[in-house]
Amino acid sequence: MNKFKVALVQYDTIEPENVENTKLAIKLIKEAKRENADFVLFPEGFITSYSAPDVCEELRPLSEVEEDSEYQKWCQNALVEEGPELAAICGIAKELSIGVCITGFSRGEKAPRNTAWIIDRDGKILLKYNKVHTCDWGWEGYLESGDDFPVCEFDGIKM
Numbered sequence: 001m002n003k004f005k006v007a008l009v010q011y012d013t014i015e016p017e018n019v020e021n022t023k024l025a026i027k028l029i030k031e032a033k034r035e036n037a038d039f040v041l042f043p044e045g046f047i048t049s050y051s052a053p054d055v056c057e058e059l060r061p062l063s064e065v066e067e068d069s070e071y072q073k074w075c076q077n078a079l080v081e082e083g084p085e086l087a088a089i090c091g092i093a094k095e096l097s098i099g100v101c102i103t104g105f106s107r108g109e110k111a112p113r114n115t116a117w118i119i120d121r122d123g124k125i126l127l128k129y130n131k132v133h134t135c136d137w138g139w140e141g142y143l144e145s146g147d148d149f150p151v152c153e154f155d156g157i158k159m
Contacts, residue, residue, distance in 0.1 A: 004157060007032035007040045013049040016077055021047045022085045026092050029100060038155065039099035047085050047104035048077060056139035078105045078112040086117065094123030099154050108144035118152055118159055127152040
């Protein structure tokens, strides 16, 4: 019987500091590899932090919020697949030959999306999932929803 060891990260990044949170993710991936993990699973919103600017707490219509400079900064802080954060995570996955599910807010058409990426042992992105069932109450209502439930295969396991 083959064994598949998953390392689960329990850590709440509270500041939207993509560079620092990416460094922390790399540190945790290395720790997981030292513990012989095959795959590392991060909690929701890890790189960007699972937070929104204060203007989103007021729950006003998007048309009133989207001109706010903090809201715009939040949207610009969202990850892109060609960005340095995902490149660094893909690089360490390849270097250590370990799978990773990394998370953060990604750029949508008008607003950030709550996203998870599954990266294989070769550092390739196998899957990008944009959370479909975002809340319509609270600040999460400002996030764009995804529209599908993709599946990929990692080491013979459907994810």
